[in-house]
Amino acid sequence: MNYIPNIVFALVLLCGILFFSRNVKKLYRNIKLGKDVDVSDNEPLRWRNMVNIALGQSKMVVRPIAGLLHIVVYVGFIIINIEVLEIVIDGLFGTHRVFAFLGSAYNILIASFEILALLVIVSVILFWVRRNIIRLQRFVKPEMKGWPKNDGNLILYIELVLMVLFLTMNAADYQLQLLDAEGYTKAGSFPVSGYFSMLFNGASASSLILVERTAWWLHIVGILFFLNYLYYSKHLHILLAFPNTYYGKVTPQGKFKNLESVTKEVKLMMDPSADPFAAPAEDAPPPEKFGASDVQDLNWVQLLNAYSCTECGRCTSECPANLTGKKLSPRKIMMDTRDRLEEVGKNLDVNKGNFIDDGKQLLGDYISHEELWACTSCNACVEACPISIDPLSIIMDMRQYLVMEQSAAPSDLNNMMGNIENNGAPWPFNQMDRLNWAKEE
Amino acid sequence: MGNELKVPTMAELFASGQQPEVLFWVGCAGSFDDRAKKITKAFIKILNKANVSFAVLGTEESCSGDPAKRAGNEFLFQMQAVTNIEVMNAYEVKKIVTTCPHCFNTLKNEYPELGGDYQVVHHTQFINQLLEDGKISLNGGSYKGKKITYHDPCYLGRANNVYEAPRDLIKKLDAELVEMKNCRSKGLCCGAGGAQMFKEPEKGEQDINVKRTEEAIEVKPDIVAAGCPFCNTMMTDGVKAKEKESSIAVLDIAELIANAEDL
Numbered sequence: 269m270n271y272i273p274n275i276v277f278a279l280v281l282l283c284g285i286l287f288f289s290r291n292v293k294k295l296y297r298n299i300k301l302g303k304d305v306d307v308s309d310n311e312p313l314r315w316r317n318m319v320n321i322a323l324g325q326s327k328m329v330v331r332p333i334a335g336l337l338h339i340v341v342y343v344g345f346i347i348i349n350i351e352v353l354e355i356v357i358d359g360l361f362g363t364h365r366v367f368a369f370l371g372s373a374y375n376i377l378i379a380s381f382e383i384l385a386l387l388v389i390v391s392v393i394l395f396w397v398r399r400n401i402i403r404l405q406r407f408v409k410p411e412m413k414g415w416p417k418n419d420g421n422l423i424l425y426i427e428l429v430l431m432v433l434f435l436t437m438n439a440a441d442y443q444l445q446l447l448d449a450e451g452y453t454k455a456g457s458f459p460v461s462g463y464f465s466m467l468f469n470g471a472s473a474s475s476l477i478l479v480e481r482t483a484w485w486l487h488i489v490g491i492l493f494f495l496n497y498l499y500y501s502k503h504l505h506i507l508l509a510f511p512n513t514y515y516g517k518v519t520p521q522g523k524f525k526n527l528e529s530v531t532k533e534v535k536l537m538m539d540p541s542a543d544p545f546a547a548p549a550e551d552a553p554p555p556e557k558f559g560a561s562d563v564q565d566l567n568w569v570q571l572l573n574a575y576s577c578t579e580c581g582r583c584t585s586e587c588p589a590n591l592t593g594k595k596l597s598p599r600k601i602m603m604d605t606r607d608r609l610e611e612v613g614k615n616l617d618v619n620k621g622n623f624i625d626d627g628k629q630l631l632g633d634y635i636s637h638e639e640l641w642a643c644t645s646c647n648a649c650v651e652a653c654p655i656s657i658d659p660l661s662i663i664m665d666m667r668q669y670l671v672m673e674q675s676a677a678p679s680d681l682n683n684m685m686g687n688i689e690n691n692g693a694p695w696p697f698n699q700m701d702r703l704n705w706a707k708e709e
Numbered sequence: 710m711g712n713e714l715k716v717p718t719m720a721e722l723f724a725s726g727q728q729p730e731v732l733f734w735v736g737c738a739g740s741f742d743d744r745a746k747k748i749t750k751a752f753i754k755i756l757n758k759a760n761v762s763f764a765v766l767g768t769e770e771s772c773s774g775d776p777a778k779r780a781g782n783e784f785l786f787q788m789q790a791v792t793n794i795e796v797m798n799a800y801e802v803k804k805i806v807t808t809c810p811h812c813f814n815t816l817k818n819e820y821p822e823l824g825g826d827y828q829v830v831h832h833t834q835f836i837n838q839l840l841e842d843g844k845i846s847l848n849g850g851s852y853k854g855k856k857i858t859y860h861d862p863c864y865l866g867r868a869n870n871v872y873e874a875p876r877d878l879i880k881k882l883d884a885e886l887v888e889m890k891n892c893r894s895k896g897l898c899c900g901a902g903g904a905q906m907f908k909e910p911e912k913g914e915q916d917i918n919v920k921r922t923e924e925a926i927e928v929k930p931d932i933v934a935a936g937c938p939f940c941n942t943m944m945t946d947g948v949k950a951k952e953k954e955s956s957i958a959v960l961d962i963a964e965l966i967a968n969a970e971d972l
Contacts, residue, residue, distance in 0.1 A: 522868025523818035527783045531823065534787040559781065588898040588921075593914030642911040645779045645903030646863040651894050667781030680908035681780045688785060692771030693737040694907055703767035705739075705746040706716040706753075 277359035277488075284492030291499035295575065298613040302568030310518045317656065322513040327654040331582070334398075337391040341427070344388035345506070348434070351381050355488050365441075368455030378456035382438065385431045386460045392431070396424045406581030409590075411600040416502065416579055423503050426494050433487040439465040440480035449473045505578035509655040512576035515569045516656025521647045524664060529556040530672075559668025562629040563609045566665060573657040574605035583649035583659060589642040596642035598649035598659035604634035605662060631666055640666050641678055714753050718767040719800045730762040731835075732802045732827075734816065736809035737772050738938035744945065745808075745938035751967035752808050752832050758972055759844035763806070769796050775811040778819070780904035787823065790815075794825035804828045806835045808963060810865035810937045811902075817869065831865055833875040833936050833962050840881065851969055852884035858930040859886065860921065860944060861896030862937035875936045875962050882969055887928045897921050899943035906939050922947025926957070933959045 307314075320326045325342065329335035357366045368374055399407045399420055407420070439461035444452040458465070468476060498504045505512075536542050560566050583598035584590050590597050608630045615623055631637075643663045650658050670676045677685070684694045692699045722729055733756065738745035756763050774789030797805075805827045807813050817829035830838075839845050857879050865871045872893045879886045891897045900910065900917030910916055922944060925933050933948070935941045938961070945959045960968075 520814075520818055520869050522814040522864050524778060526787065526819060526822050530783045530787050534784070534791055537788075538791055558783065586895070588900060588917045589911070589913070591897075592910075592917050592920050594911045596911070638911055641908070642913075643903050644863070644898045644900060644905050644917065646898035647867040648863075648895075648898065651867050664779070664781065667779075668783055669781075671781035672784060677780060677782075678908050681904055684904065684907035685777055685780065685782050685785055688772045688774070688777055688789065692789070693741060694772060694776050695737065695741055697741045699771065700768050702735075702740045702770060703716070703718070703765070705735075705741075705749060706714060706765075708746070 271362070274360060274362050280489060280492065281356065281359070284495060287496050288499075291496065294613060294617075295499060295504075297616070298609050299568050299571045299575065301564050301609070301612065302566050302571040303564075305567035305569055307515050307569065313518050314514045314516075317516060317518070318510055318514040321516075321654070321656060322509045325654075330652075330654075334580075337394055340384075340387045340391045341395075344384040344391075344431075347384055348381050348388075350377065351434070352488070352491060355484070359488060364451055365453045365455050368453045374455055375457035378438070379459050382435065382458060382460040385434050389428060389431050392424050392427050396421065399424075406585040409581060409584060409597060409599070411597055411603055412579070412581070416603065419501050419503075420579070422497075423501065426490065426497070430487060430490050430494065433483045433490060435461045435464075437480055437483035437487060440468060440476045440483065443468045443471065444473060444476050444480060447473050447476070449477065502577065502579045505576050505655065508572065508576035512572055513656045515572060517650070517658055517661075521650055524661075527558065527668070529558065557669070558672035559670070560662070560665035561631040561669045561673070563605060563612055565669070566605070566662060570658070570662055570665075571605070571609055573659075573662075574602050574609060576655055577602040577606065577657055578655075579603060580654065582652040582654065583657070586648040586652040588644055588646060588648065594639075594642040595636065596639045598663075601635060601639070601659045601662055602657060605630060608634050631669065635666065637670065637676065640670065643667075714750060715757050716753060717764045718769075719764045719802075720767065720769065722764050723800060728801065729764040731804045731806050732797065732800075733763050733765050734773075734805050734807035734809070734812050735765055735770060736807060736812045736938070738942075739808055740770070742938060742942070744942060748808055748938055748941065748961040748963055751961065751972075752963040754967045754972040755836060755839070755845065755963060755970070758970065759839045761839070761844070766796065773812040773815045775815045776904040776907060778815070779902070780907075786819075790820055790823045790825065794820060794823055797825060797827070802827055804830070806830050806832055808832045808936075808938065808961070810862040810868070811939065814864040814868050831871055831874065831936065833865075833878055834871065836963070836966055837874050837877055840878075845970065847881050847966065847969055850883060851971075852882040852932075852965070855884045855931045856887050856929065857882070857884045857932045857934050857965075858889055858925055858928050859892070859934045859936075860889070860899065860925065860940055861893060862935065862940045863896070863898050863902050865936055866896050867894055875934070878962050878966060879934060882965060884932075887930060889924045889928055891924060897924060899937075899940040899947075901939035901943045906942075916947075916950075918943035918947040919950050922951055922953075926951060926953060930957060932965070933957060934962055934965060935959060936962050 325335065325339055328338050354365065354367045358364055398404050438458050441452060442458045442462055442465045445454045498507065557565060563571060577599065579599055581599050587596060587598050612623060615626055640663055643660065645660060647660060650660055687694050687696050691697060719732065735749055739749040771793055772789050773793065774786035777789065778786035805816055807816065810831060813829055813831050816827065840847060859875055859879060861872065876886060897920065898917060899921050925944065933944050935944055941959055941961055948954050948957050948959055
């Protein structure tokens with residue numbers, strides 16, 4: 269027996285898996301560059317969120333057209349992966365359609381794969397039309413120029429090619445079954461590929477085998493390529509949406525976290541017995557930086573958010589600042605965070621795990637002050653995200669850095685804060701006049 | 710009747726050994742902004758009419774710290790919060806009602822970790838409770854046939870999932886409640902949140918409040934109802950910018966109720 273195909277297959281599979289696990293390690297390392305954050309609370313609610321939002325796609329269908337098309341591709345992706353399992357076993361052991369013993373259940377499986385593959389093709393084409401012909405506004409915003417646009421299309425092309433290869437493989441296989449070709453087990457039902465398998469009418473068994481084998485190999489190699497493409501692409505969401513919805517915010521959207529480092533300082537200031545001139549203890553850690561100017565200042569859930577973002581732009585299309593022509597785009601906040609995190613990761617790669625200052629940071633080099641100050645903190649972006657990403661928390665952390673580390677608030681806001689400090693209201697009114705309204709007519 | 714508002718302060722009640730059931734947190738806008746003061750008074754009228762045992766902090770109240778926090782000044786926010794909490798804890802405050810969703814959100818969500826644990830309700834929730842308990846009754850006749858659209862304040866709606874309390878009140882007014890295309894969890898911000906109220910907007914094509922007002926005008930309302938003093942200001946300015954002030958009134962829910970009751 270000829271074992272060369274099995275060995276080649278095993279090698280290809282091994283390479284694909286090794287390269288993928290290398291990327292997963294990198295991903296994990298980069299996300300862990302973020303600060304630690306306690307997410308051990310509300311476990312049942314977190315699981316529920318993951319099941320409803322990621323598995324159940326509950327927030328996708330808020331927009332019915334995109335939601336429905338997405339569900340088709342998503343379900344297709346998951347179900348057709350059962351077939352990949354068979355392909356891997358066949359490839360490793362030189363079997364053919366190893367699950368054929370399932371009999372009529374196998375027929376149902378293959379038939380449903382085929383129907384889903386066709387639906388996926390239709391959905392992918394419609395997705396492409398929305399991006400490139402209809403040019404929906406959220407897909408043509410400034411941050412979508414260049415790689416993000418190409419990435420979006422490339423994913424659709426890959427999916428299309430994979431589905432066509434799958435159906436071609438089946439079509440040739442079906443013809444071979446009809447020809448009683450050796451090794452081609454009579455199994456499966458082919459409601460889709462059966463239709464266009466007549467294209468192969470009259471083809472010789474040897475050329476059919478060539479078509480079938482080519483499609484089979486390209487399909488599995490394509491899947492392994494796609495798996496490894498994920499890390500470089502917004503498509504990473506197919507994996508990260510699950511942890512991301514689990515670790516998403518479980519408190520009311522309006523509740524912003526209180527900075528503990530500030531609480532310590534405030535308590536000290538309010539404590540009458542504290543000595544304001546006391547020197548810090550010898551072993552006291554250096555004071556913590558307030559807010560965020562770079563990715564390492566964010567927490568790891570925020571960094572996970574950045575890798576999970578699939579740049580759909582629902583956030584940006586609901587953002588009041590963006591809708592009225594301001595520079596702020598919540599999607600760009602997430603894309604910038606990811607790009608900068610990748611840059612920091614590469615810095616670590618080339619410097620043997622040490623970060624060498626590159627004179628750049630997230631604030632200023634990626635995200636401008638103007639974008640940050642345009643936010644109304646209305647939570648529309650958070651509400652719109654189908655996988656619980658929170659761009660607002662990053663904006664707020666960066667504002668904290670601007671105000672508390674750099675005193676770089678717009679002058680109007682400095683006036684407002686001065687008023688609060690001096691007279692307990694954002695306007696210059698005397699606190700002693702606070703009840704005057706009760707006496708006015 | 711307007712002069713006869715009864716506005717007890719916590720200090721007065723405390724001096725006479727009394728403890729009100731609820732603290733009315735007036736907020737900075739409600740205390741100082743001329744338009745918002747009318748909302749405060751309308752709500753006081755309702756409280757008086759229902760004989761609610763309440764008090765205000767008066768000169769002992771200070772900014773909740775919301776605009777400071779959203780502007781990034783966590784330090785100033787926590788100073789404000791801790792100061793307010795000390796005052797309220799000294800008066801053993803248990804329940805707070807406020808007409809400002811920003812104060813509502815901050816007091817409800819951000820004070821507990823700093824030592825201020827209270828039951829906080831928005832005035833629309835509170836008025837609903839008064840109606841349920843039969844403390845006041847509503848005769849919405851004066852709004853019959855009027856179209857009212859409700860603008861969801863971000864810090865009440867999305868931030869805290871309070872969507873129905875204000876709408877329930879409008880429905881009780883016999884008026885026709887019409888919804889804008891962006892409402893409830895998809896409600897468009899008025900443009901004031903996140904400390905934007907206190908600064909000029911960034912460069913853009915349009916002001917947010919004008920855009921939101923356009924959405925309101927689309928449903929041809931007689932009244933734009935709001936539940937937030939800042940939204941009220943923004944929508945009032947928007948209606949003026951669109952030169953619709955003669956046909957569209959911007960009113961707080963408390964004012965709608967007080968007017969219906971002819972208080």
